[in-house]
Every structure is written in structure tokens, then in C-alpha cells.
Amino acid sequence: MICIKLRLLTGRYHATPWGRNVNEGVAEWPPSPFRLLRAIYATWKRQFSELDEATVDRILTALASERPEYRLPPAKSSHLRSYLHSNLSNPEKRFSGRQKVFDPFVVVMPGHEITMTWPNASLDEGDLKALRELLGAMNYLGRSESWCEIGLGEPIAPSNCWPDAGGPLEQGGSRIRVAGVAAPADSEGSRDRWWDTLALDSNDLARLGLDLPPALQYHDYLLGPVDKVQRSVPRDNLDSQGIREVEYRVEGKVVVPITDAVIVSERVRRKLMGIHKRLMGDPSKVSPKFSGKDPDGVPLKGHPHCYICPLDTDRDGFVDHLSIRCHEPFTTMELKALDLLEGIPWKGGHTVLLTPVCTHKEVEERAGVMASRTPYVSPRHYRKGRGDFLEWMKAELVRDIVDLGLPRPTSVEPVPFLGTARGDSPWFEFVRSRKEEAANFGYGFRVTFDVPVPRMINAGYGAHYGLGLLMPEGP
8 A cells, every 4th residue: 555645834735637727717626646646757857867767667657556545634726816917018008918817726724634545556665765755855736836745654534535436426425537647558668658748748748739648547536525524623613713804905907096995895895795695595694794784674883893994005096905804703604705705896897806815813903193094074064153174073083983982092183185106185086975875074184092092993974884994104
């Protein structure tokens, strides 16, 4: 028996199945024997050229002699979408010339092992030592992002993915195709051709007029109900992690001005409610954290629902990140809905893409000067008899900050505009109302605290939709 164990250091396996384009967004799973043997062959040629060919021949022949069984951890497919420059010389066409490129991968819990076992294969001690050295020199499998530790070992649990011998399919299981290796022929001439085909790339196949490498042979496998396998961190325990904030990177073929923050937040809210409704299977069970209403449709009081805040972190005037945070931790199904939030529709038929980049369990607190990133809009209307307008607005902001349970600021100073790299944006340029509601006055402020406060504060009208955002002053 030969048993090879693979541990993904980052919990990600980046590999595209043979014959598929990376932009199809499909990741290979499980790691195929064909890929493993090619990696062993490449490691031998690049790093162990002194190893004699007869030893490598015995190793690869043993691994190609039968189809391996797998022990796979629970896994989930995902992908990243990047918009890469086309290196156009015209600066005005550089953004429009960007190409969308997918990076599909499979995610497992870091530390979980993938086991491949050949029950009837065998090698002598010398060949096992050579195989151990070859595997130990491999620091990734698939694309270079798939950092791994790989070596020989002993199986410690039964297989849950095995060659299809025509048996019944377990409830919850599935049939998959795995890229295996055709056993080399006995004759020397055929064996030489078999060796050569392990090193063929796509250009070689096109030159030779071949669709697939001669050594590749697809095999059918039965995949058991992997989700029933024990996890280090069970999904049911996600609630106990206490995640209160999810931050996304915002990308797209079109840029979104920070002045449209309210529009972005409204569309994110609608998308989240739709996703959560599908997950729950009942419109009445949509999370109040997303809807802002109780089951009877009455608006919540006390700000228990989430804040959806578009952010301009590089201060260029355009939205580049999005924060969704809540005072109470998100539940399992709420986190799943947040994970499925991939984008929102935008003007001109475009899509703004949202990629989760980090989560936070605790709200970071800082003391010092906070400055407006979006205008503060008072929920009350100004009228004659309330004194100077800016003094009234300052008093309204202080009142709303204290109503949030935060300490009273030591000073509040008006700021006439939002400074960005592309120029100054007056506060009246911002969208300051939701839906068909009439826009009220909005203004910005520089607020000083002498005790720590959350790094993001939203106060006033539209606070849960990005308005009234205060953040630490500076870049």
C-alpha cells in the first residue's frame, strides 16, 4: 500500500481541470492522479536530475497501476474575479480595456488533510525513500497559490471517495470524473512515449493535433456525503464566533462615486434580503438585521439592524470597499447570506462586484478626531427660530451621537466639503435621501473625542445606509 497525504497550508486548492478554461470558474476537485504524477515528474527533472530513470520509472508505474482512493475533508468551491489591465498605451482606455479573469479554487479547513491511497501498490524501501524526497520538495500542487505540504503516511480514516465499480450511490453522495493516468505499456517504445506525454503542455498537444495527452485517462469516482465528516470547526458553531462585521472589496467595469453611497446601500440591502429569503424558504423569516423591521413589518428601534456603509478608503472619490456591521453577532444563515453576496446591479446594465476580504468580531475603538466621510443629515427639519443653521446642525449631531450610547464629543467643527484626490466634493452633491423621500440638508463635521469610540460611527437620518459616517481623520 502507498499512502500520500496532502495538507493545504492556506486552506485553498487552486487548480483548473484539464480541458477547461480558467474563466469558466471551475476548480478541480479532488486533486487528480494525473496532476500529481506530472508534478512528481517535473520535480524529478528540475531538482533531482541525479536520480536514475529506473527508480522514477518504478515509482510512476506503481502510482499508475491502479486508481487511488481518497479521504477528502469537507470542501466548498469559490472564486475571485480580477480586472487586469491590458497594458494599453492610451490612459483613457486603460480601465475600459481591463479584462475579467477568474481565479477558481476549492476551500477546506486549514490543517485538514487530503489522503490518496493505492491499496495494492507497493515499492521497496529505496524507491519509497526516493518518492519521499520527491514529494518533500514539492511546495505547491496545481497553481502556485496552492501552497502545500505533501508526503508519505498511513491512512487514519476510511476513504470517502473511491473508484466507481458500479455499486450503489450513498444517499447524499455523487458521481464525479477524475483525471487519472493510463498505465504504461510493457514495451520499451510505448514506455518512452508514456514518459514523454507526462511533460506535454497545451501548446505541444496543439502542435501534435491531440485533444488530450495520451497518458491521461478519465475515471469515474463515487463521492460520499462529505458534509457528514467531522469538522474541526462545525458549521453549526459559526454563531459562537461572534462575527459582527464583514468587509468587501468593491470592483467593476464602472466606478461608483462615493456621493452615491445611499444608492449602493439600498441595493445591497435588497440583494441581501432576497438571498436570505431564498435560504430560509419563507419571506416572513427574512432577518430583521437586514430588513430593519420586525415580523409584523414595524421598523425596529434602538439600531439593532446592520449598518451598510460604502467606503472610499483611498480617498479618490470612488467606492472601493463596503462594510456591513451590526451590534449583535450575525447568525449562521446571516453569514451564509453575506457570503453569497457577490454583486449588485448598477447603471447602464453593469454589475458592481463584491468580494469578502475580512471579518471582525470586535469593533475597533479609537480616541481622537473623527471626520465626516458622508454628510450628516438630521432626522428633524430646520426652521426659523432654531438659531444659526450650523449651530443647530452641530447640536443635532451631538444629540444623535449621545442617543447611540456614545460619549459626548469635546468639540464639533463644521467642514464645508469632502476632500478627495479628484477634487473637493460639496455635501450637497451627495444623495441624501432614500427612495422617493425628499432630501434634507446635509453637512460635514470634524468631531473630537477624549475617550475611545468605534472607528466608524453613523448618526442621523439614513445612518444604516451610509449617511452620517464619521471615521478617524487622515488617510
